[in-house]
Amino acid sequence: MNKSLKNTLARNLKAFRLRAGLTQSDLARKAGTLQPRVAVMESAEDPTLPRLEWLARVAKALGVAVYNLLSEEATAEVKPFSSLPEDGDNLAAHLKGLGASLTGPSRKKRSFSPEAVVLGVLRVVPSSRMVECLPGLLSKRDMSYEKLLRLARERGLVNRLGFVVDVAAALAEEDADPAKASGLHALSRKLWSERDKEAEEFLMSEAPEDPEFRNWLKKKTPLPGKKWGVYGAYSLERFREAFKRAA
Secondary structure, eight states: OHHHHHHHHHHHHHHHHHHTTOOHHHHHHHHTSOHHHHHHHTOTTSOOOOOHHHHHHHHHHHTSOHHHHHOTTOOOOOOOOOOOOOOHHHHHHHHHHTTOOOOSOOOOSSOOOHHHHHHHHHHHOOOHHHHHHHHHHHHHSOOOHHHHHHHHHHHTOHHHHHHHHHHHHHHHHHTTOHHHHHHHHHHHHHHHHTOOTTOOEESSSSOOOOHHHHHHHHHHSOHHHHHHTEEOSOOHHHHHHHHHHOO
């Protein structure tokens, strides 16, 4: 019975995840678990069954009921999430096109909106340099804040976006652009109302496992990151430097 149940769970979990446009790491981050754990649950070869509490968190992250993950007749009729760029070179090319000072290829493999590029970088985190470009772009470029909010909601990136929006607002104030700063502060308030209050994320491609390194990163995180529960060895000075280099 357990083998049959595990086969069903593995099939449905993977199907719902793919239809949601999520990688295993994306789902792990949204559900507050680890990517290897998701991989084990998607493997029909591994007989391990999860606790109900784990299933409930994963189901919530996918926008489905626990029943859907265990039903042999489950249908993944979930509205597909908006497409985001994942390829690092393509993200770099888009950022350069928006005015970021980056090296590397400039040819875009596929076109994406500026809003999708911002969320794509926050989702994949190809490099710290790309992340450091985001506040400057948000404070200098016109973007749809409603679209940014929607994409952040879809992909569980509200806290990450909130962090860079707060940095962008501070940069706009330093640049004597009160209108832009006001708009960014308004977006920050909307994001704050929808934040994950228990978040403990690390703004890098893979969260570190070593406890000492995690604690070191938390100490190095600037205040806006600590506010949002988004940690990484980013400095406000590097954000300012990227802002100055942006077109």
